[in-house]
Amino acid sequence: MLKLSWNATTDHVKALAQCRFLDAPRPGLLPSRRRAVVSCYPASKAPSLAVVSDGLAWVEPGSGSLADRLRLGSLTEDGLSYKERFIVRCYEVGINKTATVETIANLLQEVGCNHAQSVGFSTDGFATTTTMRKMNLIWVTARMHIEIYKYPAWSDVVEIETWCQGEGRIGTRRDWILKDYANGQVIGRATSKWVMMNQETRRLQKVDDDVRDEYLIFCPRESRLAFPEENNGSLKKIAKLEDTAQYSRLGLIPRRADLDMNQHVNNVTYIGWVLESMPQEIIDSYELQTITLDYRRECQRNDVVDSLSSHEPDENLEAILQLNGTNGSAASPTTEDYRQFLHLLRLSGDGLEINRGRTQWRKKPMR
Amino acid sequence: MVATTAASAFFPVPSPDSVAKPTKSGNGPTNLGMLKSKSSSGALQGKANAQAPRKINGTSVGLATLPVVVKDEGSRPSTAPRTFINTLPDWSMLLAAITTVFLAAEKQWMMLDWKPKRPDVLVDPFGLGRIVQDGLVYTQNFSIRSYEIGADRTASIDTLMNHLQETALNHVKSVGLLDDGFGSTPEMYKKNLIWVVTKMEVLVNRYPAWGDVVQVDTWVRGSGKNGMRRDWLVRDCKTGETLTRASSLWVMMNKKTRKLSKMPEEVREEIEPYFLNSAPVVEEDNRRLPKLNDDTADFIRSGLAPRWSDLDVNQHVNNVKYIGWILESAPPEILESHEISALTLEYRRECSKDSVLQSLTAIPGNQDSDLKSCGEVECQHLLRLENGAEIVRGRTDWRPKYSSNCGVAGEVPAESA
Numbered sequence: 001m002l003k004l005s006w007n008a009t010t011d012h013v014k015a016l017a018q019c020r021f022l023d024a025p026r027p028g029l030l031p032s033r034r035r036a037v038v039s040c041y042p043a044s045k046a047p048s049l050a051v052v053s054d055g056l057a058w059v060e061p062g063s064g065s066l067a068d069r070l071r072l073g074s075l076t077e078d079g080l081s082y083k084e085r086f087i088v089r090c091y092e093v094g095i096n097k098t099a100t101v102e103t104i105a106n107l108l109q110e111v112g113c114n115h116a117q118s119v120g121f122s123t124d125g126f127a128t129t130t131t132m133r134k135m136n137l138i139w140v141t142a143r144m145h146i147e148i149y150k151y152p153a154w155s156d157v158v159e160i161e162t163w164c165q166g167e168g169r170i171g172t173r174r175d176w177i178l179k180d181y182a183n184g185q186v187i188g189r190a191t192s193k194w195v196m197m198n199q200e201t202r203r204l205q206k207v208d209d210d211v212r213d214e215y216l217i218f219c220p221r222e223s224r225l226a227f228p229e230e231n232n233g234s235l236k237k238i239a240k241l242e243d244t245a246q247y248s249r250l251g252l253i254p255r256r257a258d259l260d261m262n263q264h265v266n267n268v269t270y271i272g273w274v275l276e277s278m279p280q281e282i283i284d285s286y287e288l289q290t291i292t293l294d295y296r297r298e299c300q301r302n303d304v305v306d307s308l309s310s311h312e313p314d315e316n317l318e319a320i321l322q323l324n325g326t327n328g329s330a331a332s333p334t335t336e337d338y339r340q341f342l343h344l345l346r347l348s349g350d351g352l353e354i355n356r357g358r359t360q361w362r363k364k365p366m367r
Numbered sequence: 368m369v370a371t372t373a374a375s376a377f378f379p380v381p382s383p384d385s386v387a388k389p390t391k392s393g394n395g396p397t398n399l400g401m402l403k404s405k406s407s408s409g410a411l412q413g414k415a416n417a418q419a420p421r422k423i424n425g426t427s428v429g430l431a432t433l434p435v436v437v438k439d440e441g442s443r444p445s446t447a448p449r450t451f452i453n454t455l456p457d458w459s460m461l462l463a464a465i466t467t468v469f470l471a472a473e474k475q476w477m478m479l480d481w482k483p484k485r486p487d488v489l490v491d492p493f494g495l496g497r498i499v500q501d502g503l504v505y506t507q508n509f510s511i512r513s514y515e516i517g518a519d520r521t522a523s524i525d526t527l528m529n530h531l532q533e534t535a536l537n538h539v540k541s542v543g544l545l546d547d548g549f550g551s552t553p554e555m556y557k558k559n560l561i562w563v564v565t566k567m568e569v570l571v572n573r574y575p576a577w578g579d580v581v582q583v584d585t586w587v588r589g590s591g592k593n594g595m596r597r598d599w600l601v602r603d604c605k606t607g608e609t610l611t612r613a614s615s616l617w618v619m620m621n622k623k624t625r626k627l628s629k630m631p632e633e634v635r636e637e638i639e640p641y642f643l644n645s646a647p648v649v650e651e652d653n654r655r656l657p658k659l660n661d662d663t664a665d666f667i668r669s670g671l672a673p674r675w676s677d678l679d680v681n682q683h684v685n686n687v688k689y690i691g692w693i694l695e696s697a698p699p700e701i702l703e704s705h706e707i708s709a710l711t712l713e714y715r716r717e718c719s720k721d722s723v724l725q726s727l728t729a730i731p732g733n734q735d736s737d738l739k740s741c742g743e744v745e746c747q748h749l750l751r752l753e754n755g756a757e758i759v760r761g762r763t764d765w766r767p768k769y770s771s772n773c774g775v776a777g778e779v780p781a782e783s784a
Contacts, residue, residue: 002392091533091687093679094676109514110514255671257517262516272675276675341447
C-alpha cells in the first residue's frame with residue numbers, strides 16, 4: 001500500500017549532497033581504527049584519506065554507510081577542521097520562532113562529536129585518544145562561550161565548522177563558526193576550553209607532549225581563533241555573583257534527559273538553568289546574544305540547584321555611549337538596546353558553586 | 368485537550384497568491400489552448416526552475432537544480448497586465464502574464480484534485496521530506512543526533528516523539544496550511560475551530576542508535592464522524608525494518624469557547640479527499656486508563672516545572688515534554704533494565720510556563736518482585752498540576768533491553784576491547 005520509494009531518495013541524495021563521504025565506523029570497530037589513527041599522518045596529505053579500519057584508503061563518494069552519505073558533514077580539504085550542515089527542526093524552536101540557544105549548543109556538541117569520530121577518537125562521547133584512555137583521562141569543559149548574531153528559524157539550514165587546538169599544558173580549545181547555509185553569512189561563533197581530568201580521581205592532570213600531540217595532529221598548527229579580536233568577550237573574567245541577586249529561580253532539578261551516560265548533568269542543561277532565573281520582561285523583549293559559562297563543579301541526578309542572576313553594567317557599552325555623548329542619534333545603541341547579566345548556579349543545600357556565567361542580550365528585532 | 372501547533376490538518380488554502388512565477392521562456396504567442404497545456408507542465412517545470420535554486424532560509428541557494436513542487440508561499444501574481452499595456456508589447460512578458468493568470472485559474476479549478484505533478488521529485492539532502500502516494504503521505508528522513516540518545520546509546524522515546532511531531536508539522540506546512548499555527552482549513556478558520564490531539568499510541572519494535580537514519584511516513588484518515596487520525600510508520604532506512612508505529616486521535620475544538628465540536632459538513636468536504644484509505648497502523652487500544660491518586664500511585668515526583676525551552680511559539684508546553692515528565696516518576700531500576708515497547712497517552716489539559724506538575728506512576732502487577740528481573744512490566748501514569756487538575760493519563764509497557772548498555776548507573780561505559 002505504501003510504496004517503498006526511499007531508494008529514489010537516497011539516489012538523489014547521493015547525487016546532490018555536496019559532501020564527501022567518510023567511512024565513519026560504528027562503536028565496536030574502534031580498536032582497529034584507533035591503531036590506524038596513530039600510524040597515519042593525515043595532516044598534510046590529501047584529506048580524503050580519512051581514517052578507515054584498514055589504515056589509509058581512499059573513500060569513494062557513494063561508498064560508506066547510508067548514515068554517512070546522509071550525514072552532511074565531513075573533514076575539510078586540509079583535514080584540519082570539520083564542517084557539517086544541520087536543519088533546524090520544529091521542536092528545537094522556541095517562543096521566538098527561532099532555534100533556542102540550547103539547540104545551538106546541542107548542535108555545537110553534535111558537530112564536535114562527529115569531528116572527533118571522523119578523525120578516529122572514541123565515540124563513547126568522551127572523544128578520548130588511546131593514550132588518554134590508558135591513563136584514565138577524559139575531557140571536561142572548563143568554559144563555553146557562544147555568540148549568536150542571527151538565530152536560525154525552523155527548517156533553516158546551518159553550516160557549522162569546527163576545529164580544535166592546544167592551549168597550555170592541559171588544555172585544548174574547540175572553536176566553531178556557524179553560518180547560514182543559504183547565504184554564507186556568519187550567524188554565530190563559539191569557543192570552548194577543555195581540560196584533561198583523571199576519571200578516577202576527578203582531578204585535573206597535566207600530560208606529556210606526546211599525549212597531546214596524539215590529537216593535535218588533527219588541529220591546525222597556526223593559531224586559528226573564532227574570536228581573533230582583542231578583548232573579546234570569550235576571555236573576560238566572570239565575577240562571582242554575591243548573595244544579593246536581583247533575580248533567582250530556586251529548586252531546579254535535573255530531569256532524566258539531562259543526564260549523560262555517566263549520570264552527570266550534561267553541559268547544555270546548565271545553559272537552560274542559567275536562563276531560568278531571567279525575568280519574563282527580558283525574555284519577552286530581548287534575545288540572547290552572548291552566553292559565557294565557566295564550569296566549576298559537576299552536578300548529578302539528585303542535586304537541587306539554585307539559579308541566580310543580576311544585572312551587570314557593561315563598561316564597554318557605557319564607554320561607547322559616553323563617547324557618543326549628546327550625539328545620540330536613533331542609530332547609535334542606547335542602554336535600552338543591550339543588557340548584560342551576571343549569573344551563578346549553585347547547589348541549593350550547601351551553596352557550592354556549580355558554574356558562573358555572563359549573558360548579553362539585545363532587543364529583539366522586529367519580525 | 369492540547370491545541371498545539373502540531374495540528375495535523377493539511378489542506379491547500381485556496382489562495383490566489385499561490386501561483387507560479389512566470390516562466391521566462393518566450394515561445395512566441397501560440398494559441399492559448401496549446402499554450403496552456405504546454406506551459407502547465409512546462410510552466411511547472413519553469414516554475415520549478417525559477418524557484419530553484421531551492422529556497423532555503425528564505426533565500427535562494429545554489430544547489431543543483433531540483434525541480435521542486437511546493438506551494439509558493441506568498442508570491443503574488445505579477446502586475447504585468449498593467450505594465451505591458453504601458454510599454455511596448457514585449458512578447459515574453461505577455462506570455463508570462465497569460466501563463467500566470469492561467470495557472471492561477473487552473474489551480475482554483477483543480478483545487479481539490481491538485482496533486483503534485485511529479486511526486487518523486489521533492490528530494491532533500493537536508494531531511495526536508497516529500498509527499499508521496501498521490502499527495503497523501505508525507506515522508507522524511509532523520510539521522511539520529513548525538514544529543515538525542517539516552518544513556519544506552521539508543522534514541523530516547525522523546526526523540527522518537529519529536530520526529531513524529533516534526534513530520535506532522537512538515538506535512539501540514541507542505542500543503543500550505545501552517546500560517547495560523549493551528550493547521551486549520553479555511554472553513555475551520557471561519558468557525559474558529561482548531562484541531563486538538565486527544566490520544567497518542569506508540570509501539571516501538573527497536574530504538575535506533577546514534578548515526579542511524581530513519582524514515583518516517585505520516586498520513587491522516589478519518590475516525591468516526593467527528594475525528595481524524597494521524598498515523599506514522601518509522602523504518603530503518605538501511606534495512607527497511609519497521610522500528611515504530613504510532614497513531615494519534617484528533618478532534619475539533621472551538622478556539623474561543625474551548626469546547627469540543629462536531630465536524631461540520633463543510634469541513635468534512637474539505638478534508639475527506641486527503642484521507643488515506645488505509646488500515647490502522649496501530650490497533651486501537653481501548654483499555655480504560657485509570658486516574659491515579661496519592662493512594663494508588665507507587666511513585667510520585669513533584670515540583671516539575673516547564674523551562675523556557677519547553678515552550679512552543681504559542682508559549683504552551685510542547686506535547687512531547689509530557690512523556691519526559693511522566694517518566695520522572697518511573698523507578699530508576701526499570702529505566703535501566705527495560706525499554707518502552709508501547710505507550711498510550713490521553714491528553715486532558717494543557718499547561719503553561721507557570722504550572723508546577725506532579726508525576727505519578729503505579730505498577731499494578733508487581734507488588735514485591737524485583738523489577739529488574741521481570742519480563743514485561745506495565746505501568747500506569749498520571750501527570751497533574753499540584754492542584755489536582757489532570758494533564759495527561761498514560762500507560763507504558765516495558766520489555767527487557769537486549770542490547771548491551773551501561774547497565775549500572777554511574778559506571779563508565781567500557782570501551783569495546
